[in-house]
Amino acid sequence: MTDAYFMKLALKEAERAFAEEEVPVGAIITIGDRIISRGYNMVEKLNDPTAHAEIIALTSAFNHLGAKYLPEATLYVTVEPCLMCTGALYWSKIGRVVWGADDEKNGHLRVTGKEWPFHPKTTIEKGILKEEAAMLLKSFFKAKR
Amino acid sequence: MTDAYFMKLALKEAERAFAEEEVPVGAIITIGDRIISRGYNMVEKLNDPTAHAEIIALTSAFNHLGAKYLPEATLYVTVEPCLMCTGALYWSKIGRVVWGADDEKNGHLRVTGKEWPFHPKTTIEKGILKEEAAMLLKSFFKAKR
Numbered sequence: 001m002t003d004a005y006f007m008k009l010a011l012k013e014a015e016r017a018f019a020e021e022e023v024p025v026g027a028i029i030t031i032g033d034r035i036i037s038r039g040y041n042m043v044e045k046l047n048d049p050t051a052h053a054e055i056i057a058l059t060s061a062f063n064h065l066g067a068k069y070l071p072e073a074t075l076y077v078t079v080e081p082c083l084m085c086t087g088a089l090y091w092s093k094i095g096r097v098v099w100g101a102d103d104e105k106n107g108h109l110r111v112t113g114k115e116w117p118f119h120p121k122t123t124i125e126k127g128i129l130k131e132e133a134a135m136l137l138k139s140f141f142k143a144k145r
Numbered sequence: 146m147t148d149a150y151f152m153k154l155a156l157k158e159a160e161r162a163f164a165e166e167e168v169p170v171g172a173i174i175t176i177g178d179r180i181i182s183r184g185y186n187m188v189e190k191l192n193d194p195t196a197h198a199e200i201i202a203l204t205s206a207f208n209h210l211g212a213k214y215l216p217e218a219t220l221y222v223t224v225e226p227c228l229m230c231t232g233a234l235y236w237s238k239i240g241r242v243v244w245g246a247d248d249e250k251n252g253h254l255r256v257t258g259k260e261w262p263f264h265p266k267t268t269i270e271k272g273i274l275k276e277e278a279a280m281l282l283k284s285f286f287k288a289k290r
Binding site: 043046047048049050055058059062063066067068069082083084085086087088090091092093117 | 188191192193194195200203204207208211212213214227228229230231232233235236237238262
């Protein structure tokens with residue numbers, strides 16, 4: 001199983017969001033080759049601006065594992081996490097975060113100017129299937145206009 | 146109704162957390178003189194490291210009002226919000242944030258080095274009943290040792 005394999009599944013989650021007229025972002029959490037949880041943006045559906053794909057997937061992972069830390073886990077998310085999600089990932093002590101497209105507007109790097117906000121034990125990888133993730137967002141906002 | 150009045154209620158929420166062996170942080174959300182929601186830290190109870198007082202109060206406010214933005218609301222929280230909560234408050238477009246004690250370790254100012262992460266329309270006030278909030282935290286961690 002490769003990063004691209006799991007990112008494709010995260011993209012499938014993003015497509016679900018798209019189909020439900022949500023900003024298309026999706027996430028998958030894995031431990032080894034096992035998928036622990038999935039999530040897609042539900043801000044409109046739940047009427048909650050904090051219901052991002054990462055938060056949905058994290059909450060589901062805590063419930064599923066009965067654990068509040070995820071040092072063995074990897075989160076795949078189609079777009080760079082925002083400040084809130086980066087903070088949530090920090091508290092989860094997640095082992096690894098992999099994202100696709102950078103978010104030039106809301107990504108945590110833009111807000112803080114540094115990579116530091118992740119937990120020191122969290123490793124990061126970016127750019128996996130970034131064109132696909134960015135294209136999905138672009139189509140969404142184009143259709144909205 | 147003054148800021149100190151509502152902060153006292155937020156401190157009551159923090160005391161509930163203390164009684165349940167949670168890090169004692171409490172929050173209240175108001176609109177004018179009306180209390181919209183309350184929350185206290187439930188990280189241990191919910192087995193979820195993101196279940197901070199502010200998040201509990203925000204989710205409850207979105208549900209209660211059926212609105213995903215809170216421009217008329219004020220959040221009172223006994224301790225400076227962390228990065229995650231600051232991000233959540235950003236997305237809520239909340240009108241005002243009032244906190245008690247600064248958090249020298251996890252407060253968003255320490256992490257980002259700037260006040261900027263709040264929404265540009267959000268005003269901030271700090272230091273309200275800060276001794277009481279800090280004392281509660283100190284007692285908690287002293288008892289834990």
